[in-house]
Amino acid sequence: MMDELQRSIYVDRFRVAFHTLKGTTFQDWFVRLAGYAFGPDFEEVRPYGPHGDLKCDGRRISTGSVFQCYAPDAMKEAALIAKVEEDFHGARVHWATSMQEWVFVHNDGRGLPPNAVQQLDMLRKTHNPLQIATWSEPELFSLAMGLDLPSLQALFGPAASIAIVDRLVMSDLVPIIEALQRQEPNPSDPPLTPPSAEKLEKNALSEETGLFLRIGRRKSALVDTFFRKSPRPDLGERIAEAFRLRYAELKAFDLPADTIFKHLQDYAGFNGEPKRQGAALAILTYFFDSCDIFEDPIAVGAS
Known part of the structure; x- marks a missing residue:
């Protein structure tokens, strides 16, 4: 069974995939997701020969989708409308005997521009009773989070569980601490820049981020013990200062608090096998609580 930490990790990985994958990479990801979600009811259609994929990236047999x-x-309205026209009418020709629904899957979580929406409405009226639908972030999120744990692991990789965090011992912290000691500036990291004149309104962290912190705190005492027993008394403070600097760099861009937290997760090494993820989470949470990164949201009614 999947626990709440694993679920939050997979929510985060879904969002990263949805918002970063483009072109055929996004298409391949969707096909894998649909394959795990629908099983043998879903058939991938790959391009072959001069006719390509006959305007179909995959189909669901039971619904004729x-x-x-x-x-x-970047979504551009004119190119989008041309794409819908070409793909819909092409699919109607090539899959006329089996197609009962045409589903346009896109990667713009903000929704489609109005002229494209009107175009789809016109197609619905003209070709009724053929169903026409659009799928984007909400539909794909529902599909992904309905998967069982083995399918999520196959699609997004392993994720730390609460049980793994609870079983952490001192030696599990060593690889993360050593990596943080060696951390050199990354040329791809945003450079230090002065804050803009108008700062974004202070954001509270999301429930998912709050969950990461609550679970990481289960091992904060272990991290504290590690630094107190270290032969280098300044080690904890040196790493804390590195986190402060990284936080300042990110905050200067007026990034939302959750985005900053995600960057700090990456900085802490929240990747690799589940035990490493758990250790990185415990260490990041320790520094979240013990050094001045992030600010508590202003309580309602506070002056």
């Missing part, structure tokens, strides 16, 4: 993906680097 034909799926077509579109995930450009």
